Amino acid sequence: MANKLSACTSILIGKDASIDGSIMIGRNEDAKAAWPKHMVVHPHGALPHQFVSKETKLAIDLPGESAAYTATPEWTSKYGLFEEDGINEYHVAMSATESAYSNPLVLGADPLVKKGLNEEGMVTVVLPFIKSAREGVHRLGSLIAKYGTGETNGVLFADDKEAWYLESGAGHYWVAQRIPDDCYAVVGNQLAIQEVDFTDSNNFMFHPDIQEFVEKNNLNPDPTCFNFRKIFGTADRSDAIYSEPRVWIGHQMFSPQQAGNEHPESTELPFLMKPDRKLSILDAQAYLSNHYQGTKFDLLGDTPEAHKYRPISLAKTQESHVLQMGRKGPDIHWLAMGVANESTYVPFFDGITRVPISYGRGKLPAQLNSAYWIFKHASVLVDSHLHDFLPLLRDVQKERQAAAMQLVKETDAKAAGLTGVALADYLTGQSDKFANETLEKYRKLSLELITKMTDYCPLNFKTDENL
Template identity: 25%
Template sequence: MIFLTTIIMVLGVSSPAYNCTTTITGRDASADGSVMVSHTDDGMGDARVVYVPAMDHPEGSLRPVFYDNAAMGYLPQWGGSQTHRLVTDTRGPGYRVNNETPSVPLGYIPQVAHTYAYIDANYGIMNEHQVSIGECTDKAKVHPMPEPGKRIFYSSELSRVALERSRTAREAVKLMGELIDTYGYYGTGETLLVADPQEGWVFEMAGYDMNGTDGVWVAQRVPDDGFFVAANQFRIRDIRKDDKDMIYSANIFDVARTKGWWQPEKGLLDWAEVYGDGEFHHPYYSLRRVWRAQSLAAPSLNLLAWVDGPFTRAYPFAVTPDQKLTPQDVFAIHRDNYEGTEFDLTKGLAAGPFGNPNRFEGGAESTMNKEGSLSDLEGDFERPLNIYRCAYAYVNQSRRWLPDLVGGVVWYGADRPATSVLMPFYPAGQGLPDSVQTMDVLTFDRNSMWTAFNYVANYAMLKYEYMIQDIRAEQNRFESRAFGSQQGVEAKAVNLLEDGKKEKAKALLSQYTKGNADEIFEAWWDLSTHLYVKYNDGYINTEDQIAQPVFYPAWWLKAVGYEDGPTSYGNPSGNN
């Protein structure tokens, strides 16, 4: 009973922490022919983005496999901390954290002679050979706990091993499947999107028994002209044995039949329904985001916003965009708060007088009655693509017409998409700025990129519809410059490569991305002080005039009882 309670507590704490959204854009669906993967890491935890260098390893060495907070929340017996997912000297300098408990391996696997450089975060992001990964957590029927010798892999460490060892998406998918089969899987259900310059795959996995020693998994290729989105619910449906665009674990049918979850005589095995358990938290927590993302990419489909249940067939596996997508288009999807729809979170009383789209989440304790006991108040807010608790977001591009050093680029945005700025980083370059590798949610750190963006995003909630205009002006300034200058910088790097000057090409890209990031970093702290001065005490303050009043809109005043205020000496209630 105590063990069961612990599991429930862990899942209760961790389940909203990494409920992300992720997309793939096929090469024929993108404006420039790249394969794109995007991801929002929607959790209040470790927002560091870390560079892991390429490494050579002695023959016979072992690679440690660590527990990760992203799996089931912070479990102190496996080391690390609430704010730092890994503490180890085995992954380069980025994961060396002073004065914290070293991470404890769940187990080991044989190491390879050489591992590739990659950019890492709560899940692997992209490696030097343009293999790219995105992620979202899914609700499975069974969420086993980690156990050395039986279940040592979760999707986070799977993604890292894949980036360390794979040159193609197919290699990465097959490797992760083999690791699950051999070393066991624990934690929540998971979706990993895996891409390279040629193609993109959806790889979904789950445990199926609390004492199991393996797991189940399936992968499906995204059509080259397709746009795919996942949002905390399995998206692969019917398993077709003769489909060349589908790979799955050897046990997928036997497990489902043995568990009584599927009867072959009733038709094809529906992965999402057989191994999944619907949506996280409440109806439309996942499906609304799938509907919105697909509708933004392909509005001509006129997709239905209301469906008959969690396993609806209303939303295709992938859609063909009405117009080919750019990285900016994909990130605009992640910045969305349902603006212009019936679910618009910038409208209504819950948005307050100044159109704040952020809706804080809470449990039953947030709806106590006057006597202090839990009330029977039930309800939920819409869950948007853009959410206040996002730690970081990105759009990766894998470009087949460019050498790996230049072709793989991560367009990274700190904190939530709506208030972040996309900045480019190259996994095959010389590393990342210290500012993006520095973060502690319990520390106000002026050396942290995340802190700067999170601070501005939080402050903007005071008068959102006004401050977001200032923020967007800075977004547009920096993003327009970065996308405008990218081709010229990359052309110089390619010329250096053609002249045999690889290290100079790396240095050029790294100097460019570091300089750009440093300027944005400084500008965002400047923006924080600008917003403070301009909107101090609820006014608008400029050099032309200070204390310009900004009163509340009439509709909101009516809704909150402004007209019942003290406008005369009489008591409107008639009571003394």
């Protein structure tokens, strides 16, 4: 699945930057316009004792019993699992990966490893075996250092207390930074972590030999500091068109008072930002659904700049997720199948034991009993006559957003009085109910759109009613 490279957009939000004190990590998984995803719930102890990558053939022994966790694997395991995102039974969330690039100087000193640990297996070998975000960083970093990796990636972690962002910058070397509680970060396919403080173990983790590696190979262009992005990353024209504008629009959305003078092609955009206001789950979803609307770069606009920059939400999004942790109620795995801007985020509560059958279906060619394809069906119909049909989609999305907020409030209240099997059954039922209701709304939308499209036939003719 080499096409997964050059894709994805991520967001991380600290608990004091959010409106409800929750921690959020989210990402669009971008690869192909027609490549279905499933959602699964792995029960406790379901994994074998060894993972073997179908992509690189790397074999890794797995430690002890696996925890229960949610995940969104590919529709086929032919190229590997690519489980991508999930929350485990110990209230730890992980999303992998944000594809990035390393510069030739670094790769000359520590080349990528063809048979290393790549995106395909990262969630599978890490998430079921960790009990905190910090432990997740340590486990993944240790595996990369030991086995190497064939990709440059960013990986998101969160638990009920904090969020972390890990980046691999070469075949074996990596760093990770804790997201300050009052900050957020947005990332678009480039190495993002900047200055690393090796004396601050509360906020940074790293390969133990990374300083020696950089010094030995004369990789640091500014020896007065250790800027991971500038040492390991790239800053070329493709970054200016492809990556930096997505960071810029996030800053314009959430920190306009501070970022008003930023330029979308700037190579100096900060990794961490404080929002001008508290951010909600809808803000995180809105960022992952953005296509520069409200600017001259809007992909749906008609200005000369409309197609200048790569948008956040685009046709090649397979699924979009926000993992919301540290809530007063159950943690939530929000999942939008297909293009985020034309889909709906469905809340799957942490602790569920299954998902609707339709979320386990979906292959090629399309099949309309699959959650992925039900959302995609409505999406492509809307695309066919965007000006006329987009308002109808927006009406469904707004109704579903309000219904989701009501569902979460209702679920939080009742779940507080439940435990054990009763709690798991209730949370599963609530998630199932909303997911199935949403799929039915999109089925009805598709039928309405097909009905309206019948009069768009090019063989139409204004007939005299008297004939």
